[in-house]
Amino acid sequence: MKLAENPGAGWMEAEQGFVCSDVHLGIGRNPVIRVLLLHGAQIPHYRVPVYNHLSHYLGERSFALTVASEGIQPGNPTPAEFEFVTMHLTAGSIAHLVWRGKCDVVIMFVDLRHFYLFPVYLAVKGILRRKMVWWGQGRDLAHPDAILKNAAYATEHALCDAIILYAEHLRKYVARRFHHKIFIANNTLALTHPGLPPGSKDKVLRSFNICTRKNIICMGRFQKRKRVDRLVAAMQLMNRPDIGLILVGPDTEGVLENVDGPNIYKLGPIYDKHRFDLLSAADVYCLPGAVGLSIVDAFHCGLPFVTEEGDESAEIAYLKHGENGFVVPRGDVKELARSLLLLLDNDDLRARFSDAARKEVGVNASIEQLCEGFVGALRYATNP
Numbered sequence: 001m002k003l004a005e006n007p008g009a010g011w012m013e014a015e016q017g018f019v020c021s022d023v024h025l026g027i028g029r030n031p032v033i034r035v036l037l038l039h040g041a042q043i044p045h046y047r048v049p050v051y052n053h054l055s056h057y058l059g060e061r062s063f064a065l066t067v068a069s070e071g072i073q074p075g076n077p078t079p080a081e082f083e084f085v086t087m088h089l090t091a092g093s094i095a096h097l098v099w100r101g102k103c104d105v106v107i108m109f110v111d112l113r114h115f116y117l118f119p120v121y122l123a124v125k126g127i128l129r130r131k132m133v134w135w136g137q138g139r140d141l142a143h144p145d146a147i148l149k150n151a152a153y154a155t156e157h158a159l160c161d162a163i164i165l166y167a168e169h170l171r172k173y174v175a176r177r178f179h180h181k182i183f184i185a186n187n188t189l190a191l192t193h194p195g196l197p198p199g200s201k202d203k204v205l206r207s208f209n210i211c212t213r214k215n216i217i218c219m220g221r222f223q224k225r226k227r228v229d230r231l232v233a234a235m236q237l238m239n240r241p242d243i244g245l246i247l248v249g250p251d252t253e254g255v256l257e258n259v260d261g262p263n264i265y266k267l268g269p270i271y272d273k274h275r276f277d278l279l280s281a282a283d284v285y286c287l288p289g290a291v292g293l294s295i296v297d298a299f300h301c302g303l304p305f306v307t308e309e310g311d312e313s314a315e316i317a318y319l320k321h322g323e324n325g326f327v328v329p330r331g332d333v334k335e336l337a338r339s340l341l342l343l344l345d346n347d348d349l350r351a352r353f354s355d356a357a358r359k360e361v362g363v364n365a366s367i368e369q370l371c372e373g374f375v376g377a378l379r380y381a382t383n384p
Helices: 048-061 091-100 117-127 145-157 168-173 176-181 201-208 230-240 272-281 292-300 333-345 347-364 367-382
Strands: 013-016 018-019 034-038 063-070 083-086 105-109 131-136 161-167 182-184 214-219 243-248 262-269 284-286 307-308 325-328
Touching: 013 272, 034 048, 034 091, 034 367, 048 063, 048 145, 048 367, 091 117, 091 262, 105 117, 105 367, 117 131, 131 145, 131 367, 161 168, 161 176, 176 182, 176 367, 182 367, 201 272, 214 230, 214 272, 214 333, 230 243, 230 333, 272 292, 284 292, 284 333, 292 307, 292 347, 307 333, 325 333, 333 347
Parallel strands: 034 063, 034 105, 063 083, 105 131, 131 161, 161 182, 214 243, 214 284, 243 262, 284 307, 307 325
Antiparallel strands: 013 018
16 A cells, blocks of 8 residues: 655555554544445546545534545645555455554445445444445446346445435435435546636637637547537538537547538647636537536536437436437437538527536536535434
């Protein structure tokens, strides 16, 4: 196990494991409840600012958060401001960390592919008698009818002391007898981009050699399940020389290999401030399939969102058809093209959708709302 570099960290390396320092425990102040969040595998870049904010938020409410994982994805641009332990996650190493650190609550953010999952429940809840909180979507939304997986999720829901769900509509995937211990922490991001200064949109577009007047953008890892081919087909159907399609992100499955055209801009991965500048300079966001956290980025930058029906996700709850975006019938490329043209050609409608998008993300996708869901679950789990 390895302690991540973190000035003021409360975990200290000892010969026999990790223990909590007096600074971290707040000795001499109000009692602190020690919380360990287990993040299976590596922490992706976008989660680091979320954990930073969550750590500060919980700390102000007498919860001391430590995150343990296999590490953070390489190239992470955001310094980790939360207590962080890098370690090889096994049932034994986790139980040792909980015992030595005198943790009161363990939040499980670990999917079923990790074999240590249920042994951790046995060790932490069954033997060490610590409280446990489950965090997730209720079940695997990509395979909602997988019988064995659903049985495993139901077992976790029964074992834990509280459940944190990504969205309210996912409550249906948890047995009604457990609804009393459900808390909602809408899945979101910690976003700080202030938007583009007035008059800088064209400058941003030119910096990426984009010369079309109106632009559709799609950003993220390009995978078959996202059905970007439908977006390309809609672009070809529109056949408008003044409309561009901006594709940003790694092509992990080669779905863009045969995508080409004079108004199609394949920019590859773009990170940090530049990606938000580019989002803010576009006009409409379109992702036909598998809507995820990209809708939060899009709405934060004031982009109406267009997608197809048929894929359930936690984040689809942010999309209000006819208010901040459109949901078109699955596979209907003509309707996809029509909805995109409607937003691109009607400036007043696009402005109304843009305002509604920003309002939605500000109210229902705020990072504070996510944090409050965690506070509710932790207070419920630790209430004597």
